Amino acid sequence: MKASDIGEFALIKRLMDRQDVPDPAIVRGVGDDCAVLDVGEGPYMLIAADMIVENIHFSLKWSSPEQIGSKLVECNVSDIVSMGGRPRYGIVSMALPKDTELGFLDKLYDGVYSACNRHGMFIIGGDTTHGSDIVLNLTIVGDVEKRLLRARDMAKEGDLICVTGRLGGSEGGLRLLLAGTKGDVGPHLDPRSRCAEEGRTIARYANAMIDISDGLGSELMHLCDESHVGAVIYKDKIPLSDPAIAAAGILSESACDYALYGGEDLELLFTVPEDNMEGLREAYEDFSIIGRILSSEEGVAIDENGERKAIGPGYDHFRR
Amino acid sequence: MKASDIGEFALIKRLMDRQDVPDPAIVRGVGDDCAVLDVGEGPYMLIAADMIVENIHFSLKWSSPEQIGSKLVECNVSDIVSMGGRPRYGIVSMALPKDTELGFLDKLYDGVYSACNRHGMFIIGGDTTHGSDIVLNLTIVGDVEKRLLRARDMAKEGDLICVTGRLGGSEGGLRLLLAGTKGDVGPHLDPRSRCAEEGRTIARYANAMIDISDGLGSELMHLCDESHVGAVIYKDKIPLSDPAIAAAGILSESACDYALYGGEDLELLFTVPEDNMEGLREAYEDFSIIGRILSSEEGVAIDENGERKAIGPGYDHFRR
Numbered sequence: 074m075k076a077s078d079i080g081e082f083a084l085i086k087r088l089m090d091r092q093d094v095p096d097p098a099i100v101r102g103v104g105d106d107c108a109v110l111d112v113g114e115g116p117y118m119l120i121a122a123d124m125i126v127e128n129i130h131f132s133l134k135w136s137s138p139e140q141i142g143s144k145l146v147e148c149n150v151s152d153i154v155s156m157g158g159r160p161r162y163g164i165v166s167m168a169l170p171k172d173t174e175l176g177f178l179d180k181l182y183d184g185v186y187s188a189c190n191r192h193g194m195f196i197i198g199g200d201t202t203h204g205s206d207i208v209l210n211l212t213i214v215g216d217v218e219k220r221l222l223r224a225r226d227m228a229k230e231g232d233l234i235c236v237t238g239r240l241g242g243s244e245g246g247l248r249l250l251l252a253g254t255k256g257d258v259g260p261h262l263d264p265r266s267r268c269a270e271e272g273r274t275i276a277r278y279a280n281a282m283i284d285i286s287d288g289l290g291s292e293l294m295h296l297c298d299e300s301h302v303g304a305v306i307y308k309d310k311i312p313l314s315d316p317a318i319a320a321a322g323i324l325s326e327s328a329c330d331y332a333l334y335g336g337e338d339l340e341l342l343f344t345v346p347e348d349n350m351e352g353l354r355e356a357y358e359d360f361s362i363i364g365r366i367l368s369s370e371e372g373v374a375i376d377e378n379g380e381r382k383a384i385g386p387g388y389d390h391f392r393r
Numbered sequence: 394m395k396a397s398d399i400g401e402f403a404l405i406k407r408l409m410d411r412q413d414v415p416d417p418a419i420v421r422g423v424g425d426d427c428a429v430l431d432v433g434e435g436p437y438m439l440i441a442a443d444m445i446v447e448n449i450h451f452s453l454k455w456s457s458p459e460q461i462g463s464k465l466v467e468c469n470v471s472d473i474v475s476m477g478g479r480p481r482y483g484i485v486s487m488a489l490p491k492d493t494e495l496g497f498l499d500k501l502y503d504g505v506y507s508a509c510n511r512h513g514m515f516i517i518g519g520d521t522t523h524g525s526d527i528v529l530n531l532t533i534v535g536d537v538e539k540r541l542l543r544a545r546d547m548a549k550e551g552d553l554i555c556v557t558g559r560l561g562g563s564e565g566g567l568r569l570l571l572a573g574t575k576g577d578v579g580p581h582l583d584p585r586s587r588c589a590e591e592g593r594t595i596a597r598y599a600n601a602m603i604d605i606s607d608g609l610g611s612e613l614m615h616l617c618d619e620s621h622v623g624a625v626i627y628k629d630k631i632p633l634s635d636p637a638i639a640a641a642g643i644l645s646e647s648a649c650d651y652a653l654y655g656g657e658d659l660e661l662l663f664t665v666p667e668d669n670m671e672g673l674r675e676a677y678e679d680f681s682i683i684g685r686i687l688s689s690e691e692g693v694a695i696d697e698n699g700e701r702k703a704i705g706p707g708y709d710h711f712r713r
Contacts (some may be wrong), residue, residue, distance in 0.1 A: 076493045081521050087495075088502045089485065089519050092509065099482070099517055101498035106515035108484065110534075113433040120517070122532055124486035162419070164428065165409065166530045172397045189412065193499075197440070198408050201401050204446040205526055210486045212442055212532035214430075269604055350445035390712040391565045 082295075103136025103300070105224050106152040106284060107215070116216040121152040127207040134252050140175050140262045141209070148286060149213040149267035150154060150192050151339045155284035156224060158217035158274035159269040162196040165211055168204030172210030215226025215269075221276045222345070228281035228300035232344035234364040236276075237267055240289055241328045244335020249320050256323055257316040264337045271357065275343055278353035282343040290333040290384040292342050294373050303371035307382060332386070333375070395618040402615075421445065424619070425534070425544050425602060437538040441472040447527040455570050458497050460582045461529070462504025468511050468606060469483035469533040470661045471586035475604035476544060478537035479589040480514040482552040485531055488524030512588060517641035537575055541596045541665070546619035548601035552664035554684040557587055557595075560609055561637025561648045564655020569640050576643050577636035586659045595663055598673035602663040610653040612662050614693050625701060626684030653695070653704070 076084055088104040101109035107119040131141045153160045246261025249312035285292050297304050313328045344366050345353055375379040409423040421429040427439040447595055452460045473480045566581025601620055606611050617624050633648045641648035663674055664686050694701040
C-alpha cells in the first residue's frame, strides 16, 4: 500500500501518534495546528512546522524568491494565529540545489524577513544543506496565554460558524497560472496570514478556531470531526473574494468551489456562541457568519437554496 | 556567485543573522548548535533543526528505513547534548515521493521512535508533503538549567581539550560503502549520540562544548573561532575507533584523517580547566585529553611528532 493512498491526515496520525506520552507538559500534541507545551507559570508555548517543496507548493516559473520566502512564513504564522497565539521565533531549514545563486537566496530571505517583521517574529536558527529540489521548512514557535488558547476541537452545538475576510482568491490565482491566463494572481503568490491581534481578539469570543489552509470544506470537516459535532453552512453566505470571482469568470469555474476546496486562503474559521456575537461585533468587523454548529448526527453539510448536501473532502497535499 | 561557493557556515550567517534582535528572551540565536530561549523562571529552552536529504545524507542503497529514522533523531539529540541539555520534544517534517510505501514509512518511524525512546523524548507534531526525493527535517526542543548551559564560545586559554569515545568510524564506514568493500559500516549507518546524562556530567566540569558532526578539525576550528582562542592537538592522542582503523587499513587511507575531516561521529569535543580535571575523571571516564587551548595568536594546529601544522577545513555539507 502506498502512503499516498491513505491521505495526509491519516498518515500523520498513523506515523506520529504512536508514543504513550506521560509528559504533563504536552498539553496538545499531534493533530492540532500547533503542539502546545506548558513550560511554567507563563503562557503556553506553541510549536508548528511547515515544509514547502519546489514545484509542489511554489514554482519559480511564477513566484519571485521574495514571494516564496514570505509565503513560507505566512503559512506558519497562520497556524499560530489560529490558536490565539503570537508568533515569536522561526527556525529555517533549507535544501538547495548546488547551483543556487546567492542573489536568489538573499531575495528569498528578504521575503522571510519582511514577513517576520510584519508579524514581530525573529529567525533564531536553521540548517542548510543541498538537494535536487528546493525544500524549505520553517518551524515556528509562538505563545498564548492559557485562557486564550483556542483549537479545532472546541466547537459547541449551537455556535455560529464564521470566517474572516473573503475566500477563494488563492485557488483562483493558481488556476489562472496553471491555465496560463492573465488575471489577479496575487492572492496565490503572496498570501497573508491574519495578524496575531486579530486572532486574539476573536479568541476572546470564539469557542473553536482553525486556519483555512486546505479549503473551507476540509477545515470545517476537521473542526467538526475533532469537536464531535455536525454543521451546516449556507452557500450564499460564503464570502468570495473579488479575485476569486474574477478568476472563476475568466475560467468558467465556480468561485465557491475555490473557497470550499482550494488551498491557502489563510483566513480564520471559527465558531462563536450566540451570546458572544454582539461583543465580537463591537471588537472586530472583518468576518462573516456562514452557518451553525449542529449535533454530530446531522453531519457536515452545505445548504444551497434550502437543499443540503454533504461536504466532500478538500485539498490534501498528499493526494493531489 | 553560487551559494555553494561561500560554504554552509558563512551562508547561514549571511542569510539568518540579518535582524536586529531586541528580544531579551533570545539568549543565543543563529550560530550555535541550538538557539537558547529564556522562557521564565525555569530552565532555558533549546531549539535546533536538522534536515537530511536522500542521496546526500543517506542512501536507500545501504541504509534501512529504521536506520534513517534513528539517524535523524540522533544527529539532533547530539546538538542538544552538546549544550548540556536534555532532549524533550521533536517535530518531524517529511517530503516523500508519491510512490512511497506505507511499510517503508512505518519502519522509518520505528527508527525515529526507538531513538526517541532511548533519549526520553516525544514526537509532538509534524508536516507531511510530497517531493521528488525524501527530505526529512527534525526540529528538536530541549532544556538546560541556566548554570549548565555550555557552548562553543566558552573555551579559555589553558583549558585541556578533550573528546568522548573514539573517532573516525562514521567516515570509515562511508568510505567502505562508497568503495563497495566489506567491513564494519555500522558507525556510519547507525550513529549514536552521547546521552544527556553524559553531556550534563561533562558540563559540570567543562568550559566549552560542541558535538562532532563535521569532523574534529572543523569543530575545533569553530570552537576556537567563536571563543577567540588558538589550540594545539596532538595527532597521537586522537582516539581512533577500531572500525575506523580497520576501514583505513582495508582502503589504505588514514584513520586520523577520517577523525579530523570526516562527518557524524556524534562525539563531544569539550575544554576543561586543569583544576577541574580530577573531578571530571572521578565523575566520567570515557574521554581522552588530546590537546590544549592556546592564545588566538598561536592559531589552530595539529602536532605530529613535534611538528605543528595548521588544521584545514573539515566537512562542509554545502561544498561536498
